[in-house]
Every structure is written in structure tokens, then in C-alpha cells.
Amino acid sequence: MRPGAATVGAVRAAALLLGAAGLAATLWHGLAEPGNALAFGTLIALGELARRGAGHPEALRGSEPAPVAAAAALAYALLGADAGAPTTHGVLQTTAVVCAGGLAGIVPHVARGRARGDDRGPDPDHLARRVLTVGFAALCFQPLYNAGALTGPLGTGAPYVLFLLLVLVLTGLCDAVLAALLLRARTSYPYGPLLRDELRALLGIGSAVCATGVVMALGVAAAGLWALPVLAVPLLLTQVSYRRYAAVRTVNRQTIASLARATEIAGCTPPGHARRVAALATAVGRELGLGGSELTVLEYAALMHDIGQLSLVDPVPGGATAPLPAEDQRRIALLGGEVVRMTGVPAAVAQVVERQADPYREQPLPARIVRTVNAYDDLAGEGAGAALEALETLRLGTARDHHPEVVAGLARVLARDGLPGVTSVPTG
Amino acid sequence: MHRVTVVKPLPRTARAYIVCAALGAGACALPALLPPSPTPWATAGLLAALYALCELPARRRLLGRSAGGSVPVGTGPFSPVLLAAALLLPPAAAALTALPGGLLARVDEPPARWRRTWRTAATALAVWAAARTAAALGAPAAALPHALLPALGAALAFCLVLAALDGSIRATADGLPPRAAWRGLLARALAPHLVHGLAGLMMAVLWRSPHGPAAALLVLLPMYLSCWVFAQYHHERAAHQATIRALVQAVDIKDSYTRGHSERVGHASVLIARELGMDGDRLDTVRFAGILHDVGKLGVPTRVLRKDGPLTPEERRVIELHPEYGHEMVRGIGFLGEARAAVLHHHERIDGTGYPYGLRGEEIPECARVVAVADAFDAMTSTRSYSRARPVATALAELERCAGSHFDPRMVAALARALDRWGWRTAVTADEAGTPVPEPRTPGPLAPQPKEPA
Numbered sequence: 001m002r003p004g005a006a007t008v009g010a011v012r013a014a015a016l017l018l019g020a021a022g023l024a025a026t027l028w029h030g031l032a033e034p035g036n037a038l039a040f041g042t043l044i045a046l047g048e049l050a051r052r053g054a055g056h057p058e059a060l061r062g063s064e065p066a067p068v069a070a071a072a073a074l075a076y077a078l079l080g081a082d083a084g085a086p087t088t089h090g091v092l093q094t095t096a097v098v099c100a101g102g103l104a105g106i107v108p109h110v111a112r113g114r115a116r117g118d119d120r121g122p123d124p125d126h127l128a129r130r131v132l133t134v135g136f137a138a139l140c141f142q143p144l145y146n147a148g149a150l151t152g153p154l155g156t157g158a159p160y161v162l163f164l165l166l167v168l169v170l171t172g173l174c175d176a177v178l179a180a181l182l183l184r185a186r187t188s189y190p191y192g193p194l195l196r197d198e199l200r201a202l203l204g205i206g207s208a209v210c211a212t213g214v215v216m217a218l219g220v221a222a223a224g225l226w227a228l229p230v231l232a233v234p235l236l237l238t239q240v241s242y243r244r245y246a247a248v249r250t251v252n253r254q255t256i257a258s259l260a261r262a263t264e265i266a267g268c269t270p271p272g273h274a275r276r277v278a279a280l281a282t283a284v285g286r287e288l289g290l291g292g293s294e295l296t297v298l299e300y301a302a303l304m305h306d307i308g309q310l311s312l313v314d315p316v317p318g319g320a321t322a323p324l325p326a327e328d329q330r331r332i333a334l335l336g337g338e339v340v341r342m343t344g345v346p347a348a349v350a351q352v353v354e355r356q357a358d359p360y361r362e363q364p365l366p367a368r369i370v371r372t373v374n375a376y377d378d379l380a381g382e383g384a385g386a387a388l389e390a391l392e393t394l395r396l397g398t399a400r401d402h403h404p405e406v407v408a409g410l411a412r413v414l415a416r417d418g419l420p421g422v423t424s425v426p427t428g
Numbered sequence: 429m430h431r432v433t434v435v436k437p438l439p440r441t442a443r444a445y446i447v448c449a450a451l452g453a454g455a456c457a458l459p460a461l462l463p464p465s466p467t468p469w470a471t472a473g474l475l476a477a478l479y480a481l482c483e484l485p486a487r488r489r490l491l492g493r494s495a496g497g498s499v500p501v502g503t504g505p506f507s508p509v510l511l512a513a514a515l516l517l518p519p520a521a522a523a524l525t526a527l528p529g530g531l532l533a534r535v536d537e538p539p540a541r542w543r544r545t546w547r548t549a550a551t552a553l554a555v556w557a558a559a560r561t562a563a564a565l566g567a568p569a570a571a572l573p574h575a576l577l578p579a580l581g582a583a584l585a586f587c588l589v590l591a592a593l594d595g596s597i598r599a600t601a602d603g604l605p606p607r608a609a610w611r612g613l614l615a616r617a618l619a620p621h622l623v624h625g626l627a628g629l630m631m632a633v634l635w636r637s638p639h640g641p642a643a644a645l646l647v648l649l650p651m652y653l654s655c656w657v658f659a660q661y662h663h664e665r666a667a668h669q670a671t672i673r674a675l676v677q678a679v680d681i682k683d684s685y686t687r688g689h690s691e692r693v694g695h696a697s698v699l700i701a702r703e704l705g706m707d708g709d710r711l712d713t714v715r716f717a718g719i720l721h722d723v724g725k726l727g728v729p730t731r732v733l734r735k736d737g738p739l740t741p742e743e744r745r746v747i748e749l750h751p752e753y754g755h756e757m758v759r760g761i762g763f764l765g766e767a768r769a770a771v772l773h774h775h776e777r778i779d780g781t782g783y784p785y786g787l788r789g790e791e792i793p794e795c796a797r798v799v800a801v802a803d804a805f806d807a808m809t810s811t812r813s814y815s816r817a818r819p820v821a822t823a824l825a826e827l828e829r830c831a832g833s834h835f836d837p838r839m840v841a842a843l844a845r846a847l848d849r850w851g852w853r854t855a856v857t858a859d860e861a862g863t864p865v866p867e868p869r870t871p872g873p874l875a876p877q878p879k880e881p882a
Contacts (some may be wrong), residue, residue, distance in 0.1 A: 156638040161646075204653070211649035218646075219630055222637030226572035230626050237623050238654040245661040252668040254761045259675050261760075265727035265753045311681050313730045339681070343674035344667025 004185025008125065011182060015128035018135050022095030032089045036082055039225045041101035043072040043232065048105025050239075065126070067209045067239050068232055069105065073098045073130060074171070074213030075220070075228075077138035078164055080145045083224035088146060094138040095131055102127055125182050132178060137171040161218070168210050172202050188416055189283075193291040200292055208238055256343065260303035268309040268316065273377060278302040280413065281373040285366065287409040293346075298366045300345045301352035305370050308336025308353075329357035360403040368403045372410060375402070387414070438542055442601040446546045449593065453523065453552035460520035467521040474641060475513045479529035482506040482648070507586070507621070508651055510555045511628025512644065514582045515575075516635060519559035526552040546597060554589040561585035575629060583625025587617050627651050672719065679725050683733040686722065689806055694718035696802035696843065699850060703842035704798075717770035717795050718802055724754025724771065748783050751775055770795035774803060777834045797836040801827065801843055804835070809852070820852050 031037050047069025077094050079087055089097075106127075141164075144150050154160045176198035183198075184191050212235045219227030260274035281302035285295055309316060309332055316324065316332075324332075337354030341347070348366075355367040356374070363371065372394060379390035391411060398404040460467045483506060506529075513525040530548030537543065562582040566574060595610035602609070627647050634644040676690045697718030701711055725733060728750055732743045739747070755772035758764055773787060773796035780788030792800075808815075808823040818826075824844055831837040 157640045158642040161639055161642040205657070208650040208653040211646045215630065215634070215643070215646045215650075218634060218637070218639050218643045222639060222643075223572040223633050227630065227633070230572070230576075230630055234623050234627050234650055234654065237620070238650055238657065241654050241657040241661060245657050245664060248661060248664045248668055251761065251763045252664060252671055254763075255668060255671045255675065258757050258761055259671065259678065261757055262675075262678055262723075262726040265724070265757055267727070267729070307678070310678055310726065313734075339674065339678060342670065342677050344670030 004188060007181060007185035011132070011178065012124060012128045015131040018095050019099040019131050022092040022099060022135075025092040026096040032093060033082065033087050036076075036079065036087060036220075036225070037089065037093065037097050039228060040072055040076040040079075041097045041104070043228055044069045044076075044098060044101030045105035047072055047232075048102055049108060050236075051105075051109070066105075067205065067212075067242075068235055069102065070130065070209045071212040071216060071235055072228070072232075073101070073134045074137060074168075074210065075216030077134045078141050078167065078214060078217040079220060080141075080150070080217065081221040084221070086145075086151075089142070090146060091135065091138040091142050094142065095135050098131060098134050102130065125186075129175060129178050129182065133171055133175040136174050137167055140167045140170060156221075161214075164214050164217070168214055172206060172210055173199075175206075176202050189286045190289065193286060193289050197291045205238070205242055208235070252344070256300055256303055256345065259307065259343065263306045263309050266310060268312075269306050274303050274306060277305065277370070277373050277377050280377070280410070281369050283413045283417075284369050284373060284406065284409045287413050288365065288369070288405065290365070294366065297346060297348045297352065298369060300349045301340075301356075301366060302370050302373065304340050304343075304349070305336065305353055305356055305374055306332075307339045308332040308334070310339065311335040326357065333357040359400050360406075363403075365406075368406045369409075372402045372406045376410060438539060438601060439603070442597065443542070445597065445600050446542055446549070449549040449553065450545050453527075453549040453556075456556040457520055457523040457527065457552060460518070460524045465520070466518060467524075468517065471635070472513070472517055472521045472525055475509060475516070476525040476528050478645070479506060479509045479513075479525060480532050482509060483529040483533040506648065506651075507624045508627035508631055508647060510551065511558060511579070511583055511586060511625055512631035512635065514555050514558035514586070515562055515579060515628060515632040517559065519556050519563065522559040523552040523556035526555045550590060550593040550597075553593065554586045557589045558582035558586040572633065575633070579625050579629035579632075580622060583621050583628065584618075586625075587614070587621035591617055624651065672716070675723055676719055679722055682728075682730045683725055686725075686812075689810065690719050690722060692806045692810070693721060693799065693802045696805055696852075697798050699846035700798045700802060700839055700842045703846045704838070713765055713767045714770075714795055714798055716764055717767035717774075717799050720754070720758055720764070720767065721771055721774045721799050721803060722750065722754065723757055724750035724752065726757070727753030748775070752784050766793060766795045769793040770799045772796070774799045776800070778836055779833045782834075792836075797839050801835050801839040804830075805843060820847065 047066050050068065051066035076089075076097055079089075081087060141150075150160065150163065154163060176195060180191060180195040180198045183189070183194050212231060216228060216231050219231055257275070260278075263269045264271050264273060278299050282295055282299050285298045290298060312332070312335075333354055333356050336356075337350045340350040340353045343349075352364065352366045352370060355363050356370045358367070360368050360371070375397075376390050376394060379393055380387045391407070391414070394402050394407045394410070398407055459465060460472070510522075510526055513522045516522075517525065527548060530551050531544060533544070533547065535543045535547070559582065561584070562578040565578040565581040591610070591614045595606070595613050598604055598609035599606045627650075631644040631647045634647065635641055637643065679690065680687045694715045695718070697714045698711060701714040706714065728747055732739070732746055735743065751772050751774060755768060758768050758771055761768075770793060772784070773792050776782035776785065776787045776792045776796060777800075778789055778792070778797075780786050805823055805827060808818050808826060809820055811817045824840075824847065827835060827840045827843070831840040
């Protein structure tokens with residue numbers, strides 16, 4: 001069994017249990033305010049239906065693929081009144097409506113996904129997260145509200161709104177913890193940076209979703225169900241902007257990858273070198289606690305780290321810069337920095353590329369990682385034996401060229417990826 | 429939206445116009461201050477403070493930082509505040525709420541005082557018009573389905589007045605013809621303003637509800653984020669353009685003779701494509717095909733590319749691999765679409781004697797046939813290591829001679845028509861940035877076996 005399977009299984013089982021309990025209880029007791037349930041369920045289903053494709057996982061990580069559905073689900077959990085009349089739906093009915101709406105919206109995607117094999121299909125983990133967080137929000141709000149313990153002491157003015165915001169913040173935290181937990185289980189990256197990334201994403205589109213959820217709940221309380229379509233439109237605008245942003249980001253990434261492949265096609269570097277170094281460097285960066293935009297800078301720098309070789313009249317034999325004299329390595333690095341400055345990537349990327357050949361004590365962390373991972377890929381080539389030898393060479397180079405922590409991080413990443421014989425304990 | 433492109437010395441008519449607008453705005457807001465005023469001061473004061481607070485940091489830090497200052501932010505993220513004021517207050521008081529925010533907002537370009545005055549006046553007038561429209565269309569305080577009409581009407585009026593004022597100040601200050609000044613202003617602004625109208629309506633509804641102003645504030649968060657994402661989008665798009673340019677410049681590093689060639693071929697390809705009636709996305713595709721057609725030269729050894737003398741058959745074979753290298757490089761870039769095929773096939777000939785596949789006639793993608801003509805034309809009209817630049821007329825005659833055997837006659841005819849209409853500046857080179865085109869190292873006799881124009 002994979003190490004994280006138990007966590008994923010537990011989260012899914014909890015969500016399944018909550019959803020099933022909600023549906024069973026609702027069937028048993030009947031629906032309270034069926035009009036509200038129907039309206040919110042429909043909006044959730046429509047929101048799921050309009051969910052966007054997964055695209056590049058990195059570009060969209062931590063962002064909500066179906067913001068309208070998420071906001072509507074949150075609004076139903078925090079709904080206290082409908083046009084002034086108090087509602088009576090409880091936690092279980094909330095989860096039931098969220099489940100039913102979500103499933104109804106997903107059916108067409110599943111059918112189409114089977115037919116075409118596209119990537120818009122739903123992610124079961126995502127659904128589980130939705131059910132659990134909405135259940136949490138409802139649990140914080142509905143029992144108190146239905147018992148009259150909220151509107152009595154707080155009234156319906158600013159204190160009530162503040163209480164909703166507090167519930168919202170707690171829900172956001174709960175969701176971030178859950179998301180980081182699931183990601184950790186799937187990828188076994190360290191938990192801290194993952195949680196930090198999730199919290200940062202929460203400040204982005206996540207806060208728009210949450211705020212819209214609260215506004216929907218309050219709007220319905222003040223003006224009835226008409227508030228739902230009126231508020232869904234601005235959120236859709238946000239979603240459209242975000243989708244376009246994600247699309248152009250993906251395209252930019254593809255173009256940078258093409259630029260990086262130029263050295264391979266020119267015969268300067270072995271095929272797949274840039275891609276391998278980028279993937280491994282990102283993994284090592286994550287291992288060493290980098291996150292968010294730092295990882296993007298690292299990835300771009302790793303992709304383009306050899307681009308300076310294009311300026312050479314004769315290619316370096318085999319494309320491996322690691323065995324070259326330090327002076328040549330540094331010259332190629334500076335030439336590469338010039339090319340990188342012409343692209344639209346952040347200036348930090350060019351700095352990393354320029355300084356990749358410096359001794360590690362003078363380097364920033366991303367440059368250290370690029371240097372070490374590049375050397376590893378140059379030395380390792382194919383086969384486990386070569387990989388072990390390469391790692392050994394890097395460990396011997398920790399006096400001047402390679403930072404010991406980066407080498408240790410690389411060893412940990414390689415050991416986790418199942419490279420036989422590699423242990424994370426540094427020898428010697 | 430409020431961005432007015434005023435040239436440095438402001439014409440006298442423009443100053444007079446701005447003063448008139450300011451007086452008009454004052455006249456609109458004045459009734460709110462006069463004695464029998466029904467102004468609800470608590471609401472008006474709160475909304476004015478809110479708008480001022482929103483305007484104060486927004487343009488400086490949060491939006492401006494990532495946007496680099498020059499990005500069209502569309503409608504400001506805080507126009508829902510003004511639209512809510514138009515729905516909640518009488519017209520004069522609504523116009524008054526726009527004043528503090530407008531006067532406090534930052535203006536980046538000189539003349540700052542005039543710009544600030546203009547912006548404040550235009551916004552106040554637009555809010556006043558919105559409030560009048562809302563009042564005329566029904567009671568803004570009505571329950572929700574009935575309040576939709578006044579809210580959307582107010583948003584429409586706000587947008588129309590702002591667009592009209594912005595267009596007119598452009599016409600006055602820049603001396604643009606009115607049609608050019610107004611072009612696209614309304615179309616760009618309409619949809620965002622209607623959405624902001626809905627947000628403003630929700631703010632007004634919540635403001636009046638038992639939940640009060642605190643709940644109304646929350647409406648602003650999604651709007652603000654939407655604008656932020658929009659700015660990010662423009663930022664990333666600019667970055668992508670730069671990356672494409674870097675791809676082309678990487679070729680220049682290896683083969684400095686062809687500097688500017690890629691951009692010019694892109695330009696000529698667009699000329700041909702437009703003549704053939706292509707538009708929109710397809711025109712973009714053709715332009716990228718032209719710009720990127722030689723990107724595969726990155727795969728050809730620099731020694732061979734820079735060789736001055738005649739090429740050996742072996743070297744020739746290596747150079748002829750460049751379309752395939754180029755295709756290999758750009759095949760991962762999804763949005764290029766048909767342009768990728770053009771990169772692969774731009775050396776095919778109509779009679780099937782080209783490379784790499786020897787396709788003939790209609791088998792060659794249309795895009796590739798366009799780029800082939802543009803490529804040959806620019807190769808002939810610019811100076812290369814093996815030949816001097818030829819005049820445009822000579823190059824066209826040569827193209828027409830080869831039409832039907834090498835080139836698609838339709839494309840050649842289209843190029844001739846386009847050049848007739850627009851002309852051709854051979855100086856359209858990459859040395860716009862001031863880098864001189866290097867002289868050929870051996871300007872002596874022409875190479876006996878000229879290289880393929882590539």
C-alpha cells in the first residue's frame with residue numbers, strides 16, 4: 001500500500017459517511033423549505049457543470065475549479081433566513097443538498113469524460129473536501145442559529161456579519177489543512193510548505209469564493225432567492241478572468257519549455273535534459289521548503305539553465321557542463337542569463353541562471369539547487385549504478401561546489417522516488 | 429476607463445472643457461449642500477469615505493505593483509460603491525460621494541492637477557446621471573426583481589456618460605477625430621459596468637437590510653479580485669509576447685545576418701493574409717507562423733550557419749533539416765495551432781520539389797504557402813552574406829516568375845496587391861532598438877553557389 005493511501009481513504013470515507021447520513025436523514029424527515037433546497041441545489045449543479053478543465057496542475061493548484069458551486073454550497077451552509085423568515089434546515093440537510101447538487105452536476109462530465117477522455121472529469125478528493133468543509137461550516141452555524149442562540153444576543157447587524165466571517169475564516173483554515181493533507185498523502189512533499197501554499201491560495205480566489213458565499217447567504221436572507229442569480233454573475237466574471245489568466249500562463253510555460261528544448265535540438269544537451277532537471281529541481285525545492293512563486297522561478301531557471309550554450313560556436317561535448325573548468329561554466333552561465341533577460345520571466349530567473357556556476361557559498365538557494373541537480377543529471381545518465389556514483393561525486397563536492405543540504409535533499413527525493421540503493425543518510 | 433491620454437501641453441480648449449465639466453459637476457452636487465436638502469448624511473458620508481478609502485491605496489500598491497503601471501485595468505474595482513450610492517441616495521448627494529475619492533486618488537502622469545480634476549468631475553457627472561436614471565426607472569428601494577431595472581439602467585447611464593466624456597476629452601486634448609477617440613470605448617466598458625451594476629444593486633439591498641453596511645462591504649471583495657486577476661492576465665500576456673520574441677532572438681544569436689528577418693516575415697505574412705480575407709485568430713496564427721518559421725535554425729550548427737563560402741552537399745543537407753527541427757521545438761506550444769504546420773512546410777514548393785516532404789499544390793497547408801512567399805520576398809529585399817538587397821519591384825517580378833512552380837500564385841498576387849496598397853519599408857528591421865545590422869564579413873564577390881533563401 002502506498003504511504004498516503006490510508007489518509008486519502010480516511011478522508012473519502014468520512015465524506016462518504018457524512019453525505020450518506022445527510023441523504024438518509026433528509027429522506028427520513030423530509031425536506032425543510034424545499035424551495036431553498038431546490039434553488040441552491042440547482043445553482044451548485046450548474047456551477048459544477050461549468051467547471052473548467054484541469055489544465056496544467058501547477059498553474060491551477062490551490063484554486064477552486066468550480067467557484068460558483070463552492071460559493072453556493074457555502075451560502076447554503078450559512079443561510080439563516082429567507083427574505084426575513086427564519087429557515088430550519090440543519091447540518092444533515094445541508095450536506096444532502098450539497099451532495100445531490102454536486103453529483104447532478106458531475107454526471108454529464110463523467111459521461112463526456114468517458115466518451116472523449118478529456119480532463120474535465122471530477123476529482124473524488126475534491127468532492128470529499130467540499131462535503132467535509134461545507135459540513136464543518138454548517139456545523140458551526142446551523143445548530144446555533146436554529147436554537148436561536150445567534151440572533152438573540154447578536155441581533156442581525158454587524159456582530160452577526162462578523163460571526164459569519166469568523167465561521168468563514170475557520171472553514172477556510174479547515175479546507176486548507178484538508179487540501180494540504182490530501183496533497184501530502186498523494187505526493188509525500190513536506191507538509192509545512194504545502195499548507196503555506198494552500199493558505200496563500202486562500203487569500204487569492206479562495207477569499208472571493210468565501211466572501212460571495214457569505215454575501216449570498218445574507219442577500220437571500222434580506223431579499224429572497226433573487227439574490228442568487230444576481231450574485232452568481234459577478235463571480236462568473238471572476239471565473240472567466242481567472243480562466244483566461246490560467247490559459248495564458250499555460251501557454252507561456254509551454255513557450256518557455258520550447259525555448260529550453262532549443263539546446264537539445266541544437267545538439268548541445270542530451271534529449272530531455274532540461275525537462276528532467278526542471279522536474280527534479282522543483283521536487284528538491286519543495287523538499288527544502290520553497291513554495292509558490294519561488295518554485296516557479298526555480299522551475300523556469302532549471303528549464304533554461306543551459307540556454308547559454310546556444311551562444312557557443314562549437315557545442316560542448318555531450319552537452320554536460322559539469323566536467324568543464326569553472327571559468328567556462330561561469331561564462332556559459334552569464335551568456336544564458338543574457339538570453340533569459342530577453343524573455344518575459346521574472347528577473348529572479350535570470351539571476352539564478354547567471355549564478356548557477358558560482359561556488360555554493362555565494363549562491364542563492366535556487367541557484368544551488370539548479371547547480372546540484374544539473375550536475376546530477378549530467379553525471380548520472382542512465383542506470384541505477386551511475387546514479388549512485390553521481391550522488392557520491394556530489395557528496396564529495398560539498399566542500400566547494402555543492403551545498404550539503406541540497407545534496408541531502410536530492411538524496412531524499414531520489415530515495416522516495418524509489419531509486420534502488422539510494423538512502424537519504426549521507427555517507428562519509 | 430478614466431485613463432485619459434492627454435499630450436504634454438494641454439490645449440486651451442481642453443482646459444476650458446475641463447473647467448466646464450468641473451463646474452457642471454459642482455452644479456450637480458450643490459443641491460445636496462443647500463438648506464432644504466434631504467441628504468441622508470450618515471449614508472452619504474459613509475459611502476464617500478468608503479470610496480475614498482478604496483481609491484487611495486488601490487492604484488498605488490495592490491493593482492499597480494504587479495501590473496507595472498501601464499496595464500488597462502478596465503473599470504475600477506470600486507465602481508459598485510458609486511453605483512450603490514446612485515441607488516441609495518438622491519442624485520445630488522450621490523454626485524457628492526464621488527468627490528473625495530476622486531480628489532484623493534493618485535494620478536500617475538502629468539499634468540496631475542488637470543487630470544485629477546477631470547476624473548473627479550467626469551465620475552461625479554456619471555454618478556449623477558446614474559442616480560437620475562435609477563429614480564426615473566422606478567423606486568430603487570423596491571424588492572429585488574423590481575429593483576433590477578433601475579439598477580441596470582443606472583449602470584448603463586454611468587457607462588454611457590463616462591464613455592462619452594472620455595471620448596470627448598480625448599478628441600479635445602489629443603486632437604483625435606471623434607470617431608477614433610470613441611472607437612471601442614463603449615464596447616469594452618459595457619459588460620463590466622453591467623456586472624458592476626448588479627454588484628452595486630446587491631450592495632444597496634444589503635445596506636438597507638437589517639445586516640447593514642458591514643454586509644454590503646463584503647460585495648467589494650469579489651469585484652476587487654476580479655480586477656486583480658484581470659491585471660495579472662495582462663501582465664502574463666506581455667510576458668508571453670516577450671518569450672516568443674526571445675525565441676526569435678535566440679536564432680539571431682546564432683545567425684546574426686538574419687536579424688530582423690523573422691519580424692519582417694511575420695509582417696509580410698500578415699499583409700498577404702489580410703489581403704486573402706483572413707481575420708482575427710487566423711491572422712494571429714499567420715503572424716506567429718511568419719515570426720517563428722526559422723526557429724529550427726537553432727538546431728543547425730553555428731559554424732554551418734555562419735559559413736561565408738559555398739556549402740558542401742553535406743552542410744546543405746544539414747541546413748535543410750531546419751523546418752523539422754523547428755517543428756520539433758514548437759510542437760508543444762498548444763495555441764500556435766496551424767502555425768506549427770507552417771513552420772514544418774515553409775520550404776515546400778507548389779510543384780513538389782521542395783523539402784522536407786515534397787508536398788505539392790493544395791497538400792501544402794495554406795499558412796505555409798503564405799509564409800513561403802513572405803520569406804522569399806524578405807530574403808530578396810534584404811542584404812545577406814551572399815547577395816545585396818534587391819529593389820521591391822525586382823523581387824516581385826522574380827516572385828511572379830516563380831509563381832506556379834515554387835509559389836502559390838494566389839499568395840504572390842495578394843502580396844503584390846498589399847504592397848501596392850501599403851508599401852514596404854525595408855527598414856522595418858529588428859534594429860528598432862538601435863542595434864546596427866552587422867555588415868557582411870566578406871563583401872567581395874557573390875558566392876558561386878547561393879544558399880537557399882531561408
